Amino acid sequence: MAFNYPNGHSFNGKSFKQPRVSQGVSQSKRGMSLEADINAANSYYLTTGQAVIHKKPTPIRIVNVNYPARSAAKITEAYFSQASTTDYNGIYKGYYIDFDAKETSHKRSFPLNNIHDHQVKHLKAIAAQHGLAFMIIRFSVLKETYVVWADLIFQYWDNQATGRKSIPYETIVKSGELIEQRISPTTPYLAAVDKLLARREQKGDNLV
Amino acid sequence: MAFNYPNGHSFNGKSFKQPRVSQGVSQSKRGMSLEADINAANSYYLTTGQAVIHKKPTPIRIVNVNYPARSAAKITEAYFSQASTTDYNGIYKGYYIDFDAKETSHKRSFPLNNIHDHQVKHLKAIAAQHGLAFMIIRFSVLKETYVVWADLIFQYWDNQATGRKSIPYETIVKSGELIEQRISPTTPYLAAVDKLLARREQKGDNLV
Numbered sequence: 038m039a040f041n042y043p044n045g046h047s048f049n050g051k052s053f054k055q056p057r058v059s060q061g062v063s064q065s066k067r068g069m070s071l072e073a074d075i076n077a078a079n080s081y082y083l084t085t086g087q088a089v090i091h092k093k094p095t096p097i098r099i100v101n102v103n104y105p106a107r108s109a110a111k112i113t114e115a116y117f118s119q120a121s122t123t124d125y126n127g128i129y130k131g132y133y134i135d136f137d138a139k140e141t142s143h144k145r146s147f148p149l150n151n152i153h154d155h156q157v158k159h160l161k162a163i164a165a166q167h168g169l170a171f172m173i174i175r176f177s178v179l180k181e182t183y184v185v186w187a188d189l190i191f192q193y194w195d196n197q198a199t200g201r202k203s204i205p206y207e208t209i210v211k212s213g214e215l216i217e218q219r220i221s222p223t224t225p226y227l228a229a230v231d232k233l234l235a236r237r238e239q240k241g242d243n244l245v
Numbered sequence: 246m247a248f249n250y251p252n253g254h255s256f257n258g259k260s261f262k263q264p265r266v267s268q269g270v271s272q273s274k275r276g277m278s279l280e281a282d283i284n285a286a287n288s289y290y291l292t293t294g295q296a297v298i299h300k301k302p303t304p305i306r307i308v309n310v311n312y313p314a315r316s317a318a319k320i321t322e323a324y325f326s327q328a329s330t331t332d333y334n335g336i337y338k339g340y341y342i343d344f345d346a347k348e349t350s351h352k353r354s355f356p357l358n359n360i361h362d363h364q365v366k367h368l369k370a371i372a373a374q375h376g377l378a379f380m381i382i383r384f385s386v387l388k389e390t391y392v393v394w395a396d397l398i399f400q401y402w403d404n405q406a407t408g409r410k411s412i413p414y415e416t417i418v419k420s421g422e423l424i425e426q427r428i429s430p431t432t433p434y435l436a437a438v439d440k441l442l443a444r445r446e447q448k449g450d451n452l453v
Binding site (some may be wrong): 083086088089091093094095096097099109110111112113114115116117120121122126127128129130131132133135159162163165166167168 | 291294296297299301302303304305307317318319320321322323324325328329330334335336337338339340341343367370371373374375376
């Protein structure tokens with residue numbers, strides 16, 4: 038027996054199939070989702086006066102701009118250019134903070150090829166100036182997001198020529214702090230930074 | 246008597262006239278020159294390990310991108326969008342620092358219409374978090390560049406509805422610190438920031 042939906046479209050079993058999404062689009066969506074979560078957290082922190090942290094605009098090399106009369110300047114030729122820093126920085130409790138956010142679909146480790154050389158270089162410069170340099174790492178399949186000090190990244194990064202090319206999941210769980218998911222904002226990562234700071238004070242180490 | 250330059254071009258009195266530059270272009274060039282000076286100083290501070298300060302990329306809203314095979318993604322339609330912060334931030338001596346740089350051709354005062362509302366709002370948020378919020382102001386005709394705490398800006402900004410719409414030159418000279426021009430970098434503005442910090446400590450005031 039054939040029957041229709043209330044809107045008149047005919048029903049068939051195929052309608053219930055999940056739409057197919059190419060791997061590329063899926064990756065990109067995952068990336069946007071962590072970014073959106075962090076932007077929402079930053080907006081919350083700014084509104085409540087807890088911190089001032091912004092995502093930097095994507096660096097773009099502009100080649101050609103049109104200036105139509107009476108309307109906004111239109112960029113007609115431009116290219117993405119290489120960033121020289123991380124994506125996020127700002128101030129929290131008087132600390133300069135600086136970080137990047139990365140998402141991986143791996144479950145057992147975080148591959149170092151998610152990180153770029155200029156990001157490590159920048160975070161090292163920040164750590165040398167006694168800023169809080171860290172990374173937010175999301176294991177998208179596990180639905181877990183951690184904050185780790187950049188020092189952990191440096192240890193693995195500097196030894197990858199001879200050592201392993203990824204950071205084990207267990208190491209991130211142990212060295213880092215899990216960001217406990219909330220309703221709004223979903224990813225209050227500064228609570229995890231607070232825990233890392235408390236651990237550092239207890240240990241009396243200078244791992245920042 | 247007619248005579249020629251060594252390169253064969255004929256001499257006439259008009260050659261000595263300054264080339265005419267439209268007001269718009271001239272403004273823009275002045276802006277670029279202070280920006281170039283600050284970028285050069287930042288590069289010097291980064292290389293010598295004194296500070297990590299970067300200019301943020303211009304925020305751009307991308308509408309359309311082409312992905313030609315085997316070559317870089319080309320942005321074919323985009324528009325300049327409104328920034329929500331200042332142009333520069335970073336870390337110096339453990340302080341979070343945040344500032345904008347402005348140039349004026351006025352000689353007796355700095356007009357407040359050089360500043361945008363979002364910049365004041367952002368600098369206030371930074372000051373509330375105990376960051377070092379300031380502004381670099383160049384009097385291009387006088388060839389003098391000053392660093393002033395953002396608090397001075399706030400005082401005039403918040404009273405402009407009933408009070409004056411510019412900060413007197415004398416006030417900037419007195420409250421601010423002149424950036425002493427050097428060979429390279431030409432505009433070592435952190436030396437002026439150091440002097441402001443020293444004055445603040447002497448007075449015991451909390452004007453940051």
